[in-house]
Amino acid sequence: MRAQFVMSEIAVGLRRNLTMTIAVVVSVALSLALAGAALLLRDQVSNMRGYWDGKIEVSVYFCNKADAAQGSVNANCASGPATQSQMDSVQAQLEKTGLVEHFYTETPAQALDAYKKQDPNNPLLPSLSADSFENSLRIKLKDPQKYQIVSGLVGGQPGVLKVQDQSEVLKPLFNLLNGAQVVALVVMGIMLAVTMLLIVNTVRVSAFSRKRETGIMRLVGASNYYVQMPFIAEAAFAAVVGAALASGMLALGKYLLIDQFLKKQIALINFIGWGPVFQVMPLMLVLGVGMSSVAAFLTLRKYLKV
Numbered sequence: 001m002r003a004q005f006v007m008s009e010i011a012v013g014l015r016r017n018l019t020m021t022i023a024v025v026v027s028v029a030l031s032l033a034l035a036g037a038a039l040l041l042r043d044q045v046s047n048m049r050g051y052w053d054g055k056i057e058v059s060v061y062f063c064n065k066a067d068a069a070q071g072s073v074n075a076n077c078a079s080g081p082a083t084q085s086q087m088d089s090v091q092a093q094l095e096k097t098g099l100v101e102h103f104y105t106e107t108p109a110q111a112l113d114a115y116k117k118q119d120p121n122n123p124l125l126p127s128l129s130a131d132s133f134e135n136s137l138r139i140k141l142k143d144p145q146k147y148q149i150v151s152g153l154v155g156g157q158p159g160v161l162k163v164q165d166q167s168e169v170l171k172p173l174f175n176l177l178n179g180a181q182v183v184a185l186v187v188m189g190i191m192l193a194v195t196m197l198l199i200v201n202t203v204r205v206s207a208f209s210r211k212r213e214t215g216i217m218r219l220v221g222a223s224n225y226y227v228q229m230p231f232i233a234e235a236a237f238a239a240v241v242g243a244a245l246a247s248g249m250l251a252l253g254k255y256l257l258i259d260q261f262l263k264k265q266i267a268l269i270n271f272i273g274w275g276p277v278f279q280v281m282p283l284m285l286v287l288g289v290g291m292s293s294v295a296a297f298l299t300l301r302k303y304l305k306v
Helices: 002-016 018-053 065-069 084-097 108-118 144-154 167-209 211-219 224-265 274-303
Strands: 058-062 100-106 136-141 160-165
Touching (some): 018 167, 058 084, 058 144, 084 136, 084 144, 100 108, 167 274
Antiparallel strands (some): 058 160
16 A cells, blocks of 8 residues: 555656656756766777787888988988898897797788788879888787887887887877767766756655645654655656666667668777677666665755655
């Protein structure tokens, strides 16, 4: 009987404040969707870092004839093109460090073939020859963060033109994603604050509109918990509906934006699957219900006094 009474009070409260309840539901849905998107963006950045860390290489380029002709620009090439002994010496030094997982050499001819496959429509291809490219040593490090050690060790060796870390190319992309995550978190914080204010106002209006009923309940000996439960349940119900809408928004965004568009347009990025999306959904539900219940409870302590 008591449970039936509480449920009837919840229905009455939702019906009396329908417009404000809808506003709370929409605000909760938007704020939780932004929270989920920020968490998924963090997972996407971590996923991309893990994927590219396994593929990033460090390239050591050796001087060729053209570089030697510009010895004034690069002092390492002033003595002429890199000799085989110089290249072997660099490779031996790297082997002694214990930082290298594996490496392989690429000749100018191989570099030219790779360039033709990478950009077959380049109008400059007819004018290029193997002499336009350098011998290089491609290195896969056990820890990609140790690039500076390799660069410092062989960067100034005779015959070494430059040491290039491929991760530098990806830094702007990671910086962009990290910035987008910060923006999403800031917007999420603003939306959560707005949602909290809406919940507070909704609960306060509901408490005032049922002041007579709660007064009668007090007179017949109802406990604080029993009196407050319908109001807290109303806020929690709105949060559950908002979390369900937010979950639907995330699932729809994942399907349309990532699966149907980005995956087909950008093949170089390893996008997250459905696993992280399903993991975020319960978190959004817990966050929404917890936030709404706490806001309602604190509001009732101030305004529900008979």
